[in-house]
Amino acid sequence: MSSLITTVNPATGQPLAAYEAWDGPRIETAVERAHTASRSWALVPVAERAARVARLARTLREHAGRLADLAVTEMGKPVAEAAGEVEKSALTADYYARRGPGILADERVSVEDAEAWVAYEPAGLVLAVMPWNFPVWQVMRFAIPSLVAGNGILLKHASNVTGSALALQDLFVAAGFPAHLVTALVIADTDVPKVTAGLVEDDRIAAVTLTGSNRAGAAVGAAAGRAAKKSVLELGGSDAFVVLADADVDRAAAAAVKARFANAGQSCVCAKRFVVHEAVAEDFTAAFVRGVEHLRIGDPRERSTQVGPLARDDLRAAIQRQVEESVAAGARLLTGGQPVPGDGYFFRPTVLADTGPGMAAFDEETFGPLAALTVAQDDEDAVRLADATAFGLGLSVWTADAARGVGLARRITSGAAFVNAVVASDPRLPFGGTKRSGYGRELAAAGIREFTNTRTYWVAARSRPGR
Template identity: 80%
Template sequence: MSSTIEVVNPATGALIAAYEGWGAERVEAAVERAHAASRAWALVPVTERAVRVAGLARTLREHSDQLASLAVAEMGKPIGEAAGEVEKSAVTADFYARHGAGILADEHVAIDGAEAWVAYEPVGLVLAVMPWNFPVWQVMRFAIPSLVAGNGVLLKHAANVTGSALALQDLFVAAGFPEHLVTALVLAEPDVSQTTARLIEDDRIAAVTLTGSNRAGAAVGSAAGRAAKKSVLELGGSDAFVVLDDADVEAAAAAAVKARFTNSGQSCVCAKRFIVDASIADAFTTAFVAGVEALRAGDPRVPDTQVGPLARDDLRAAIQRQVEESVIAGARLLTGGERLPGAGYFYQPTVLADTGPGMPAFDEETFGPLAAIAVAHGDDDAVRLANSSAYGLGLSVWTADTGRGVALARRITSGAAFVNAVVASDPRLPFGGTKRSGYGRELAAAGIREFTNTRTYWVGH
């Protein structure tokens, strides 16, 4: 089964492009070519693979305007953030070009009577199911280390960023990678589940990675388990932003605005639950709401726009539901809470107070411009509230005493903990979650080794 994919500009509601979804025969041909390219690429020395990635960094920068414009048009990302996404991808390519070969170098182990070492070898063709919210970065943060590791990439990008997916496929070729080594599949939404499951079962697919919803992650993870294949899942989060009683309130509030409303709130690592000590809750809330109301929402093509539209209208409807149900449950609406008038899928930057467990704004992942404030009565209560979540991706703690902040962070379950800083990914550090936020790691040494065969060699004397 195949059907047409229509890509709509979320800022205007206008149709941008239409693509014919691939049928089974075209998918089969693409997989066969990708598998062959992957087998050949595994034989290329890692030093040469790293050189190609250095070229990719240059090509990304050369095509930055094109890629950023596509992200703006297809998912409504503000243009400044879109350009930053491309540059972050180039920085990651620079990192692995310099350090990838060293990370993957054989590790010799001293054993009497034998020569022994551990090698990190390619696994083959990896299926990557990627989301729309960072059309370039989400792909690159997986693909760059995986290519240095000697693997091929079979990309199933989100349908609403099909143009970005095809542009990235072409970009790798322009950067000097072999054709078909990175292959973008064009799948209409009704075909995605069945095709993905079939691909995971296919012997030519070595492993799978997914960034997306818990529902999609459960499907991919279970399919990978049945096929006994490695999987990495990054499934979003409801990150806590904890402000202790000794924190610099103005600094914390300013950082909180950035932490919540980057990418119009459509990020896994956006802070979503603001847990503030009761002694400073009023001061923090006043400063935070003032910062939120000062945000400039509008046309994402305009350089000073800070909040663009949501990527789809159903996402806006989900935010509206979460706001309304949370207010019914006892939350107070401090600002926002309405759709913005006119074309496109815009929603007012919104803040709810008096939230807590049992409310959608606190319990669910809120993927849009909605912030939930909860009041904590002391550090133990802050820990309780922060841990009252099914998710465990990032954590931010704000305090004048960094030792206290680290000690408190150790009591809260998350994949990353930042003290007096906004949670962010960095190619030098592993990225990933715990609990319902998924498993496995991307970036740094851990990320490049995720999709390698950690192989033991023993040569007797």
């Protein structure tokens, strides 16, 4: 089972570091230590757990430079975005430090002849399978509320961000959390399916959460179902960005560029399919393409860079395939469509027009800098096209009439709907998907309670004399 994991700088294609993958005995030792730490942590009062998370926020800010640098070098995130990812994690820690104890407080229920309440108690040790595209934020948005809830965390991070995973493990200790409460497992990619399945079955694991591909989600969700354990899955997305006839076209186009090409388009919640009313399609397309062609592609270490490399070369090849197959099916290439010559895994920001159901760029999740434009005849057609997907993560609607936007959004299935705003996660609001985008919720009250035992207490009143 033991082998080397080598991380690679996607901006250069050159190796960064090598890590020895763990064998079975080492994994077993880590699980046992994490389980012991989790049981002890569950006994710590919630106010103290929240205080540790407040300290975590400060520690994140103290170590922001190093964490951002790891994201830049391991997965190619532009440094300004990497710094923002760390700060967003710190803000989430601030939120749960303030609000967590109240959300988890006992809820009294009025019943006759008894005292009753609902308690939110720790679930135990939670296995977290996390992706590489937001190496800090993806971990923190689950870990922070879960720790306040009293759980321990066994982290299986993506192998190409192993340095980030180990740095986060150390960060929790630096913030005052007990050793082994957050444990990063170092597992070779070839061993991940077998090891993950075994961990889900392990009685010491209380629940599992995964953010990643539909294939991985199906495997983990099935394993959790067989073991009768709680699972939360945040999977792929093919979010629609709907522009209605009365929208502010320039504003919508500027937002569309950011919505699609942040993180080089490597986000489940990025807008991917742009459904534009025919009355404004020509103007929107022209403004959108101008904005895309002005994006600065380059070294992710430079503050001026807006689009860095893709994290891996196979991801770049996948985008190339989706472009070629879509063009062969009738889509028009408006800009981009090719890798950037030279070192690293760069791909030119790409816009395809005349896309629709049956094309790769429309039907599949495009995890990279590729935007698919389609024209809607009217609002009814916009609903049809926006909902013509197996995914259901986010939705963005642009219109001069907010009520019209909300009304249209209610007819399209998604986990979140934003009107005249780009879809984003926020610690104050639940985040998650529908359909093939997964189930369960992270963040807000729903997220912190996902991995708790919602327990009912009923204490009967003492019998009165003579009764």
